Amino acid sequence: MPSYMREGSTMKANPVVAVCGATGAVGQEFLKVLHDVDFPASQVRALASARSAGKQVEFEGCGQVPAGPITIEEMTPESFQGVDIALFSAGSDVSKELRQAVVDAGAVMIDNSSAFRMDDDVPLVVPEVNPEDVEWHKGVIANPNCSTIEMVVALAPLAKISPIKRVVVSTYQAASGAGYPAMIELLEQTRAYLADEEMVAEKFAHPLAFNCIPRIDVMMEDGSTKEEWKMVAETQKIMHAPNLGVNATCIRVPSIRCHGESVNVEFESPVGVNQASMALAFAPSVEVMDDPEQNVYPMPAMLTGKDYVYVGRLREDSSNPNALSFWLVMDQIRKGAALNAVQIAQLLLPKE
């Protein structure tokens, strides 16, 4: 993992890390990932709303922090004194409200919300794709949308073979993208369906059990959803490719926490399947699982808790000699959110 230093300031080798939104699905995963990568923290603090303050969250330890429960503190503008890295996943409103307090405290906010992703003064970073962008941060680094991360991790190694002209992607997004209560809602709806009881839909506009819902996030003026717009705008920003064409259709499906993506990529010139497969096999955070004859391909239900973007069904496109199609699966909470954010934090660590 490369490391980068913020110009004019130096991240401590053993920073104090605050997990902001510690009770949510991503917040819980931040704590797991900090342990899994053994992040060299000197302290890990857990912040959440007043409602959760005083409760404890389990933590398995990392760096200089021993394993043991952490008592949740109420997250206020005063929370960030002494914090070096604040991992945020508490929604856009909370991120906007606390941004200045984090920056004033001299901490770096790594924000999982969509609040600042398209701001000109905020880098939007996928460490495998544009790690160098952390260098110009001004106190805030944005973590991209999960569906975008999944796609660009696979596109970046392919774009090195031939520039990408256009991507047509359709997603198969799990309940987890709408948070932990949405995962519970899917399971509860499914139970109700099997028991012939009425299904309750609160987190989704319609019951998701045994269904597909073709709208994620709010509608934009051009008829796309904001989720679809994110896959266009964020991909262009991360890949430094403002003219890259992306057409996204984002569909919620009844899987629990891994997103699938059906991707068609048109290159400037023909790219062979073997060449693409090799590039993906050697790319960071990508694993090729591609032996469909033997029923080997990535599947959401089998990749929960995994750290990579998994690629299968790679093949030529008979409708365009410059195009390839493939299928991706990624744990939406892990590489799609918490892991990517912690990897951004790793980029900030001083070179050893």
Added chain:
Amino acid sequence: MPSYMREGSTMKANPVVAVCGATGAVGQEFLKVLHDVDFPASQVRALASARSAGKQVEFEGCGQVPAGPITIEEMTPESFQGVDIALFSAGSDVSKELRQAVVDAGAVMIDNSSAFRMDDDVPLVVPEVNPEDVEWHKGVIANPNCSTIEMVVALAPLAKISPIKRVVVSTYQAASGAGYPAMIELLEQTRAYLADEEMVAEKFAHPLAFNCIPRIDVMMEDGSTKEEWKMVAETQKIMHAPNLGVNATCIRVPSIRCHGESVNVEFESPVGVNQASMALAFAPSVEVMDDPEQNVYPMPAMLTGKDYVYVGRLREDSSNPNALSFWLVMDQIRKGAALNAVQIAQLLLPKE
């Protein structure tokens, strides 16, 4: 509904109809649809394997046939004497085995299997798209694959605005595509998952509950699946467009009997959203459900038993000025199989 007469022979106004494979999901639906369209049959016979012979199937009546149970007969080469129309859904092997017997008996086989679809002497018909092709049948008319029917019903009215150059489609296919036992398997796997028991997968290569399986049917040499190949070859044949580019990715999702499709269409020239929406609204067997701001769009769980192809999320494609994207849902057993076949039979009826 237009009607067509077979050259050199005339279908009776009140034909004898044999439902072949009467105990399967599509066979059962044949009987429902014959009733629903009040097909003017003089007799309806139910044929199935020896195992089911002697059992009874419910029938609500149609034409000159009163409501009441029908006793299943064993399907043999001798079964077709006196039959005028044989609706087949008993798998490719059975269709191949019995084709000659059906033709020798002077009946028309309308076959739901993939056995003859690409044969040069067999029309492949979607009544809304290429009804005229029934005229040159030689005793066998093929019913297309469900995913193909869904797509071409929506493509045909759009192709009248501007010729279609290329289609990129990703499917969200329900368990029903693999038959009635597969639907039961999905429900049983789901129950087992919720009860923390082991899931059994026999109809699918992997458990489908809370999962997506990116392979349907056998693998072809070019890395596509046969299901994907069907969407290419069948679409070209039905639309009489041998050079139409189609890139299909076919994914099984845990819905029960309606298929979703995310479709991107590139035309020869720009087509406006309003123009396309109007063409679809007036197209036969299409219903536009497109008010996503109000959460109105087609969804698999809400369209079971419906007869149309439902279109929503119609929008421009910022990556290509000549392209549009939209989302389709269709009941796979109904318009995707049984209804389309009965509509082909309706085309054969003599003009009144």
